[in-house]
Amino acid sequence: MNKDIVIIGAGPAGIFTALELLRRGSRQSILLVDKGQPVEKRRCPKQQTRQCVNCKPYCHITTGFSGAGAFSDGKLSLSCEVGGDLPTLIGEELAQQTIDYTDGIYLEFGADAHVEGLGNPEEVKDIRKRAIQAGLKLVDCPIRHLGTEKARQLYLDIQNYLADHGVELLFGFECTDLILEGEVCRGVTLTDGRTTLEVLAKHTVVATGRRGADWLERICAEHNIAHEPGTVDIGVRVEVRSEIMEQVNNVLYESKLIGYPKPFKNKVRTFCQNPGGFVSQENYDNDLAVVNGHSFKELKSDNTNLAILCSHNFTEPFNQPIAYAQKVGELTNMLGDGHILVQRFGDILDGKRTWQKELARSNLRPTLPDAVAGDITAAMPYRAMVNIIHFIQSVDHVVPGFASIETLLYSPELKFYSNRVKMDREFHTSIGGLHCLGDSSGWTRGLMMASAMGVLMGRQLASEG
Numbered sequence: 001m002n003k004d005i006v007i008i009g010a011g012p013a014g015i016f017t018a019l020e021l022l023r024r025g026s027r028q029s030i031l032l033v034d035k036g037q038p039v040e041k042r043r044c045p046k047q048q049t050r051q052c053v054n055c056k057p058y059c060h061i062t063t064g065f066s067g068a069g070a071f072s073d074g075k076l077s078l079s080c081e082v083g084g085d086l087p088t089l090i091g092e093e094l095a096q097q098t099i100d101y102t103d104g105i106y107l108e109f110g111a112d113a114h115v116e117g118l119g120n121p122e123e124v125k126d127i128r129k130r131a132i133q134a135g136l137k138l139v140d141c142p143i144r145h146l147g148t149e150k151a152r153q154l155y156l157d158i159q160n161y162l163a164d165h166g167v168e169l170l171f172g173f174e175c176t177d178l179i180l181e182g183e184v185c186r187g188v189t190l191t192d193g194r195t196t197l198e199v200l201a202k203h204t205v206v207a208t209g210r211r212g213a214d215w216l217e218r219i220c221a222e223h224n225i226a227h228e229p230g231t232v233d234i235g236v237r238v239e240v241r242s243e244i245m246e247q248v249n250n251v252l253y254e255s256k257l258i259g260y261p262k263p264f265k266n267k268v269r270t271f272c273q274n275p276g277g278f279v280s281q282e283n284y285d286n287d288l289a290v291v292n293g294h295s296f297k298e299l300k301s302d303n304t305n306l307a308i309l310c311s312h313n314f315t316e317p318f319n320q321p322i323a324y325a326q327k328v329g330e331l332t333n334m335l336g337d338g339h340i341l342v343q344r345f346g347d348i349l350d351g352k353r354t355w356q357k358e359l360a361r362s363n364l365r366p367t368l369p370d371a372v373a374g375d376i377t378a379a380m381p382y383r384a385m386v387n388i389i390h391f392i393q394s395v396d397h398v399v400p401g402f403a404s405i406e407t408l409l410y411s412p413e414l415k416f417y418s419n420r421v422k423m424d425r426e427f428h429t430s431i432g433g434l435h436c437l438g439d440s441s442g443w444t445r446g447l448m449m450a451s452a453m454g455v456l457m458g459r460q461l462a463s464e465g
Helices: 013-023 086-090 092-108 121-133 147-163 210-222 246-251 321-335 344-348 356-360 382-398 447-465
Strands: 002-008 032-035 076-078 137-138 144-145 167-171 174-182 182-190 196-206 233-239 256-259 268-275 280-282 289-294 303-312 341-344 406-417 434-438
Touching: 002 013, 002 182, 002 447, 013 032, 013 147, 013 447, 032 121, 032 196, 076 256, 076 447, 086 092, 086 434, 086 447, 092 256, 092 321, 092 447, 121 382, 137 182, 147 167, 174 196, 174 210, 196 210, 196 246, 196 268, 210 321, 210 406, 233 289, 233 321, 233 382, 256 382, 268 382, 289 303, 303 321, 303 406, 321 406, 341 344, 341 356
Parallel strands: 002 032, 002 196, 032 167, 196 434, 289 406
Antiparallel strands: 076 144, 137 256, 174 182, 182 196, 233 303, 233 406, 256 268, 268 303, 280 289, 341 406
């Protein structure tokens, strides 16, 4: 098969690459490949079974058209201060302009026009003051909330638009390798487990998301694609009653707090806050179960959940940060017999495990029904655990009650952004014809920045075609 452009991964980066090519009037032939299913066939059986059944050959929550993030909480961060390090590569001005442009596309396809976190300047000042007093930085980023259930229709409309305008969509095939001739990429090898295809293309765009970060890390090592170990985030999903978060939820919707707690001073941050949301489980190809959060537009719980992530940057001689984080997750899964572990914050401070009977009589009831009460500290690295404890205690000064005895911590919450691929401003790698985008590239973190990176890639390919 011959194409002008082959895109591996139908998450936001890959989708918006194809979309912008069309919007620029490109006549190049485009193949968009994903090992998952189209939007209309993505179904998580947990809605009926009430527990994760570990779907094979992949998890429908993390794989398929629109990727993992769109089916979790569906939130678009509208500031270039949030979403990774792409602004350091292309400049803050271009990054913000592209975010604004990309946001307009989301609106065209039906995103809610309401933006959370705008207005209430005096209340924002009050929250920021408390954050400063606690040694934290508040990033009050405007949020456009798609909603877990509303995002499905939006991305289905985009999927149909691409198909109707000539983009070939190939589902159920995964990329096994790149086809290289010297220092030039000539295409990719694909398989669905039965059939193997070779696709030759002038440009190969790899946008495999967090789920494909370890695969891309291996490919870069095998083919000597210039890259460097990046950051990996290890943390927990925190759940509290929404009454505790009421002011922050109403004023900011999503409070993005950053700190560098003593003694280690790793960067620790909040991420993916879900007012009235539900804690959820995702599964990776190696049976690794990780925790995440969903936030619906209509269906609401009594709780608010958010991630607290501790960033780890490794130096020589270690160069396997993704494998390190996976080992942490595997050990936690082992303690939970394949399930997500949950523990009360007060029990962590008391040096004891949490028992199911203690959760049952609490004011705060877990929204992940099959989470197993236990001891996450038995698997969490000491450095990360100490950072998380101190950070939660700092957040308590901003949000009184956040560090209560009953506050729930679910583990493992892992974000694989590692393996930063070295590229120039036009996203050219050290291999001719090869471009790497989105979270798997190490340059973005989240829906909007990955989408914006795809827009810029589409523009570049349109100009080169």
